[in-house]
Amino acid sequence: DTEVTQTPKHLVMGMTNKKSLKCEQHMGHRAMYWYKQKAKKPPELMFVYSYEKLSINESVPSRFSPECPNSSLLNLHLHALQPEDSALYLCASSQVGLAAQETQYFGPGTRLLVL
Amino acid sequence: AQSVAQPEDQVNVAEGNPLTVKCTYSVSGNPYLFWYVQYPNRGLQFLLKYITGDNLVKGSYGFEAEFNKSQTSFHLKKPSALVSDSALYFCAVRLNTGFQKLVFGTGTRLLVSP
Numbered sequence: 001d002t003e004v005t006q007t008p009k010h011l012v013m014g015m016t017n018k019k020s021l022k023c024e025q026h027m028g029h030r031a032m033y034w035y036k037q038k039a040k041k042p043p044e045l046m047f048v049y050s051y052e053k054l055s056i057n058e059s060v061p062s063r064f065s066p067e068c069p070n071s072s073l074l075n076l077h078l079h080a081l082q083p084e085d086s087a088l089y090l091c092a093s094s095q096v097g098l099a100a101q102e103t104q105y106f107g108p109g110t111r112l113l114v115l
Numbered sequence: 116a117q118s119v120a121q122p123e124d125q126v127n128v129a130e131g132n133p134l135t136v137k138c139t140y141s142v143s144g145n146p147y148l149f150w151y152v153q154y155p156n157r158g159l160q161f162l163l164k165y166i167t168g169d170n171l172v173k174g175s176y177g178f179e180a181e182f183n184k185s186q187t188s189f190h191l192k193k194p195s196a197l198v199s200d201s202a203l204y205f206c207a208v209r210l211n212t213g214f215q216k217l218v219f220g221t222g223t224r225l226l227v228s229p
Contacts, residue, residue: 004158031215042205042219043159056216090158094215099147100166102215106151106158 003027004107006091012113015081021110023074023091032074033104034066035090043090049074050096081114088112117142119206121220128196129228136191136223138206147209148189149217150180154202165189176200196227
């Protein structure tokens, strides 16, 4: 089973709202990722958690706040977003260890629209 | 800088014909290369990867890729295209930084006509 689930599938929020995106995997992976993808562009890495600790933050604005409460869950808390933050947000997970094991498996994404 | 390039924005092929989606890489050290496919409004699906060993890598849905070190290429191929193969294809490289960081190419849209 290589399934990563994400909720919600779609989200519309105002610039003053607070919302959260959720990601879950039950593959025993110990690395989880958030990506942002604009239309017709490649995914851009935002955050990486390894063993529930933040290991990479790609200089993402503080209005995006990640959280990894346990090895199966990954959240992305959103606050005071801008319209340019509208995008598809993808979650991925992978094993940690040898590079050969670190295939990232992606969820279906949350399509976010900021008004 | 370590990167991959996909020189074609779009590839058109007729159903039943062979297809090739091109990818070249620029990496210091041994490259770890990946192909993913994305259907409209969906996440990325892993197709195959090259880590080491045989230069011809077989993956999901009948796809394969050939690693060519001298040409620094990792082209995706399929002997007989299906209309359902129409999607956006991304080549990616894992950076040799000790972190699990993938860098993606710009993507190639494959259109298979009936």
